[in-house]
Amino acid sequence: MSKRYRYVFMLLTSVILSAGVLVYAVRHSTGGGLLLPDDSNLDQCNSIDRPPKIHPDYCGTVIPPNIAPLNFLVEESGSQYCVRIRSKKSRTIQIVSRSPKITIPQSQWHELLNANRGEQVNVDVFVETANPPATAVQWNRFSAITNQIAKEDIDGFLVYRRIHPGHGTWRKMGIYQRDLHRFDESLILDNDYFKGGCLNCHAFCNHRTNKISIDIRSARYGTSALLVQDGAAEKVDTKLGFFSWHPSGRLIACSIFKPRLLIHTARNYVQDILELDSLLAYYIVDAKTLKTSPQISKKDRLETYPAWSADGRYLYFCSAPLTWPAGNIIPNNFDEIKYDLVRVSYDIDRDEWGSQESVLSAKDTGRSILLPRISPDGRWLLFCMSDYGAWVVHHPDSDLYMLDLEAAQQTGEYEYRRLKINSDKSESWHSWSSNSRWIAFSSKRGSGVFTRTYIAYVDRDGKVSKPIRLPQKDPTYYDSCLWTYSVPELVTEPVRLTKEKLGRVVRGSRKIPIQMPVTMATPKPGERPDYQEPWQTERE
C-alpha cells in the first residue's frame, strides 16, 4: 500500500469511527447538551394532575429490591423527557432523553433499591411539550408514579421455556435462564443440541439447580427425561411429563399422559389439548426405577400435575373421572371434564402411600382445578381453575386461586379465593420463590396468543400485589416479540452445567432403562406409551 493510500485509508477509518461515536452518543444521550429542567426552574413546570401514561405499566406495585431496572416508555408526546427516580435514603436518579424510551442506569438503580428496602420509590416524569412556543421551553410535570420496594429479594434467576406459539412443528425452542438482577438471558439447552426436537417441562428441587429434570422429545435421539444431579447429567429412557421433585431430592413424582391436540373452529382460542389418559408415577433417583401405586394411578381416573407439600409428606395432584373408553377418539363431552384437587400422604422411608383425600372438588367449585403449587413455607397453595380440561395455558378463563393450608389445618376446611391479579386472559404456570414472598406466572394479558412471564409480591397474609411483566432492557421489546415465555421457575442460582454437556447426554446412547410400572389403559404394563400428536411428529 502506498503512503498516499494509507493516509486516505486512515482518514476514512477515522471519519467512519467518529460518525459512529457521534451517532451512538446522540442515540444514547442522557442529558449532555439537552436543556434540562433543573431545580431552580422546576417550579415553572406545568403540573398535570395525573400520572403519565407509561408502558409497561409499572405503577402502584411492589417491586423486588434485586430486580433489573424497570425501563419504560413514556406514552406522552414530547420533544424531551426527564425522569427522576427518588426514594428516602439515596440520591435521586435523573434521566434525560430525547427518546420516550427511558433507560435507567443499572448501578444507580440497584443502589437505590438496595438502600430503600421496604420504602416507597417515586418516579417523576417531565415532558417537554412537543411544539413549544418559539420563545420558551415548556415542561410538563405529571403526578408521581409510586411503587413499593419489597424487603425480601426475589430469587436471582428465572428459568423458562421460549417457543413460538405453534404446536405440531418445531423450528427453534429452548430453555433459558434469566438473571433477574440484570437483563442477561442465557441458554440452558435448546433443540440445536440434539438436531431438532422438543424440550419442555423442567423442574428443580428446592429452588436450587443441583437437581434438575427436563423432558426431551427427539425423533433422532428418542423420548427421554434428562436428570441432573450435583453436576452430572443422565438420561432416563422415558418421558416423565410434569415433574415435582420431592423436597428430599430422593424421588420425582411425575405424570405420564397421552395428549391430544384439538383445534377449535370458533372459540377465541384455537389450540387446546386434552389428556386422553394419564396417571401418576414416581421415579426413585437412587434406585433408578419408576414406580406407581393404585393411590395415584386409578384406572378410572385421569391423574396429573403432581406437587409435593413443603415437608414432603403429601403429594397433591389433580384427578378427573375417565368417562370414555380407551383409545384415540376425542370424547364429545371433552369440555365437561373437570379435575378435582386431591392429596395422598407418603412415607418416603417406607415407600408407602396413604389413602387419597379430597382437597377441593370440581363439583363444589364448578370448575376444573389444576396446577397446584405449594409455597416453600408450606402455608399457601396456589392453583388454577378453568372451565374444563387440564391445559389451562390455552384457556382464557384460567385464573389463579390461593388456598391457606395452615388455616385449613386448623379449621379442617379448605377455603380458597380468587386472586385480584387475574386478567381476562389465561393465567397459568405459576411458581414460588424460595422465600415464599414472590410468585412468577405465565399470563397472556396484553399479548393475546403470546404468553409472557409476570412476577408478583405475596405478603405474609397472602395478599398478592399487582404483577409486573418480566422487565427487558428495551421497554418496547414485547411489542414485536413473537416468542412465548412459559413455565417460569424461580431458582436461587444459575444452572451451571454447560449446554454442550447436557446436549451430549441427550445425544449419547447411555440411558437408564425404564420398565413402565402398571395400569394405564394404554399402554399395557411393561410397554412405554405411544406419544403421538401433537409433538411426536416433526416436519420442516
Place this chain on the structure above:
Amino acid sequence: MPHSRPKSSRRIAVSQSGKPETAERHPSRGLEGLLRDVLFFIFFYFYLWLCVDLRLIYGPTEAITNFPVFYKGWAFFRTFLSYPGGLIEYAAAFLSQLFYIGWAGALVVTIQAWLLSACVGCILRTINLSRFCWLRFLPPILLLVAYTQYTYHFSMVLASLVALLFVYLYLRTTLPPTPKHRRLVAFLVLSVILYTIAAGTYGLFAVVCVTYELLFGRRWLLGISYLLWAAAIPYVEGVAIFGVSIFNAFSHLSPFSWQIVSFEKRGSFIVLVYILYAFLPLTILATALLRKFQNPKIQNRITSLLLKRMKFTINSPALRWIIESLVLFAIASTVVILSYDSKKKTLFLTDYYASHRMWPLLLKVCKRHPNDYFVVHAANRALYHTGRLSYDMFSWPQHPNTLFLSTRDYRTSYWRKSFVYLDIGLLNIAENGLTESLEGMGERPEILKRLALIHMAKADYDSARIFLGALSKTMFHDDWANEYLERLKSDPDLSQDKQIQHLRSVCMKKDYDLTDLNIETMLLHLLEKNRENRMAFEYLMSWYLLTGRLEKFVQNLDRLDDFGLSAFPRLYEEAMLVYVYSSRRPVNLHGRQVSAESRQRFNGFNQLLNDYGKDSQAALPALAKRYWNTYFFYYVYERQGRRQ
C-alpha cells in the same frame, strides 16, 4: 510494514523443486477475457431476472423452509453476533430480502456469482494454474442450475465466497519466500476471523490451505499442523467461547449441517453446493497428483504438441475467443435447459400468484400443469374470485380433495391451505395453519400479515399489534403494518376497514373440534352464520358436484336467491339436467330457466354416448373432444375415476 514486492512475484507459485516460478499469462485475463465475463454475467443476470424470477423463491412458499427472516434494527443484528457465522447469516438475510424485487435479487445473485468466479480465477492464477482458469465459470453455472431448480442456498454460497476470498488472502499474504512461521500466523489469524464470520464454512478454507501446503508447497509439518488447527479452532471458538453445539460449531453454514441434511426441502439439490465446495480442493489435488506422477518431460511434450495443434487449428486469437465463448455459452445454456423443470416453476408460480391474489395470471399458469391437486385447488380459488367457478371449474381435472387440499399428501401444507380457509371465513383453522407455518417456514412477512389480519378480525388486538409490531420491522411490509397500527389508534374496532368487516361477516361462529368436522358441515355452518357468504355457497355446491351428491345440490339451489342471481350458472344447469335425467325427479327452478344451450349440450352428449352403444369407454375420446369441460363428462368419467 511489509516490503513491497516486485510486480512479477505476484503470480508466483512454488514448483516441484521448491523454486519460485513465474506464472504463465493466460489469454482470458486480457480485455477479451473481461468482455467474455461481462457477456456471460449479463446473460446470467437476465436469465435469473426474467426466466427464473427470484420473487418466486422469496415466496413465501412451503417448498423453501430456510429462507431467512430479516428485521430492521440493532436488536435483530445483535442476535447474529452471538454465534459464529452470524455475520454471514445477517448479510445473507439482508441480501435475500432483495429477492422480493425481481431485478434487485437477480443483481445480488449475479454479483455473488461474479465474485465467486473472480475469486476462483484469482486463486487458480495465484497458484499457477492459469490453464484451469476456465473452471471459474463452474460456480456461476452451478448457481444457475440451483436457481433454475428453485432451491435456496444463498447463505451457504455467500459463506463459501467469503471462504474463497480468505483462501486468496492467505495465498497472497504467503507468497514465496514467506517463512513457515509467518505462514502459520497468517493461517491462524485468517482462520479465527473467518470462523467468526463464516462458521463451518471455515472447513473449505482449511482444506484448500492444507491441500496447497501439502501438495504444492510440500511443507508437510505445516500442512499437518493446519489440519490440527482446523479441528481445534471450531471447537475452541465455537463450543468453548461462543457456546454453540458441537454440530453447529463444525458444520453451521456448510452444506453438511444437520439443519440442511436432516430436512428434505432444505437439502434439495444440495449436491450442487457440495460440488461448489469440493471442486477447488479437488482441482488442486488433481493437479498436484498429475505433476507428481507424470513425467514432466512427457507432459511438456504432450502439452506443446497440443498447443501446436491448437495453434494450427485456431491461429486467430479472435476466432479462438469466439469459439471459447461459444463453448462456454453452449455449456451454460445446455446445463440450464437440461435442469429446467417446468412443473416446478408452475408450482412456484402458482404459490406466488395464489398468495398475492393475482387471479388472471394464476389461472393462466394453472393450465400448464393441471394434474396437480394444489394447482387445481389454486385454480378453483382463482375461479371463485373471478366469478367463474360455477362456469369453468371442470376445465381442470377435478377431484373432491382439490377444494380444500384434503389429501394426506397435503396434510401438513398449512400455508397453502390457509388461503382458502381465510377467504371462506374459517379463521381459526387458518390461524392454526399459519401458526404452524410460522414455525415451519419462519417469520415470513406474508405469514405475519395474515396472522395480523385474522387477529384483527377476531378483535384480538393485543395479538394483532404484536404481529404488526414485528411486521413494522421488515423491509417491505412495514408501511402496511404501520398503517394498521395507526388505524388501530384512530378506529380501535376497525369498523371502517372493509377487509376486516368482511372477515367478521363470514367467520364461523359455531365451535367444533376440527377433527370432528367434515367439509359439508363446515360449509353449512358458515352459511348458517351468514347466508350471503358466497364463497361458502359456491364451495358447498362445488362439493356436491364433485362428490356427485346431486340431491343435496338441488336442495340448496334456493340459496341462489341470496346472491340475487337471475340465471343459473352453466355447471349448475348441467348438474340439474344430470339429476333430472338420472333420478327422474323434477327440480324446483325457483323461477329461473335452464338455458337452451345447456339442454342442447346435454342432448348432444347423450346422443354421442348412444352412438357408441352407451359404451362410455369407447365414447371417451369423442366425448372428451367436445365435452371435456362439462359436468356431464365429469359425472360420467372423472367422478368415478374412469377416465384413463
